[in-house]
Amino acid sequence: MAGEREARLRRTDLATFIPIATRWGDNDVYGHVNNVVYYAFFDTAVNRLLVEGGALDVATSDTVGLVVSNSCTFFESVAFPETVEVGLRVERLGRSSVTYQLGVFRAGGDEAAAQGRFVHVYVTRADQRPVAIPEAVLRVLEGLRDK
Numbered sequence: 243m244a245g246e247r248e249a250r251l252r253r254t255d256l257a258t259f260i261p262i263a264t265r266w267g268d269n270d271v272y273g274h275v276n277n278v279v280y281y282a283f284f285d286t287a288v289n290r291l292l293v294e295g296g297a298l299d300v301a302t303s304d305t306v307g308l309v310v311s312n313s314c315t316f317f318e319s320v321a322f323p324e325t326v327e328v329g330l331r332v333e334r335l336g337r338s339s340v341t342y343q344l345g346v347f348r349a350g351g352d353e354a355a356a357q358g359r360f361v362h363v364y365v366t367r368a369d370q371r372p373v374a375i376p377e378a379v380l381r382v383l384e385g386l387r388d389k
Contacts, residue, residue: 250317251345251354256329257386260287261349264322274319281312284344284360287328295382305376307340307362314358325349332386338372339363340383 253259262283270276288307292298298306320326327347334341341361345354364375375383 247315248357251329251343251357253329253345253347253352255331256343256345257331258291259327259329259347260290261325261327262286263325264320266322269322274321277314277316280314280316280346280356280358283326283328283346284312284314284342284358285309287330287344288342288360288362291330291386292379292382295378297376297378297382304367305364305373305379306367307364307379308370309360310339310363311361312358314356316356317353318355320346320348320355326355327351329354330386332383333359335375335380335383335387337374338365340375340379342386 264275268275268279289298289300292307293300327349329345329347330342332340333343339361341359343357343359345357347354363372364379365372
C-alpha cells in the first residue's frame with residue numbers, strides 16, 4: 243500500500259558499524275542534522291569500509307563504484323555534537339552492482355534514527371562502462387551478506 247513506511251531497522255539487522263562524528267556545519271537552522279547529510283553518512287560508511295578493507299584506492303583504482311540510486315527514511319533527529327554509528331549490510335549482490343541497506347544509529351542505540359539504501363554500479367574509471375565487481379570488493383562484501 244502506498245505511503246506505508248518500512249519497518250524500522252534494529253542494530254541486530256545489520257552486519258557492521260562505522261562511527262561517524264557529526265560536525266557543526268551538519269546542523270541546519272532547526273538544530274538537527276540536515277537531511278542531505280545522511281546521504282554523506284551512507285557514502286562515507288560504504289567507501290570507508292572498502293578503503294579499509296583494501297578493496298578501493300580512491301586515487302588509483304581502475305574500477306570504481308558509482309552511486310546510481312539512494313534513499314532515506316527518517317524516524318528521529320540527530321544533532322551535532324553526536325557521534326552516529328552507520329550500520330550496513332549487503333541486501334543484493336549482482337554481477338556489476340551491489341545494494342546496501344544502511345541505518346544511522348545514535349551511539350549505542352538499538353533502533354535506527356534513519357535508514358536507507360545505496361546502490362553502487364561498478365565501472366571502469368577510464369570509460370565509465372559497467373564491469374563485474376572486482377574480487378577484492380567481493381571479499382569485503384561477503385562478510386556483509388545474509389544478516
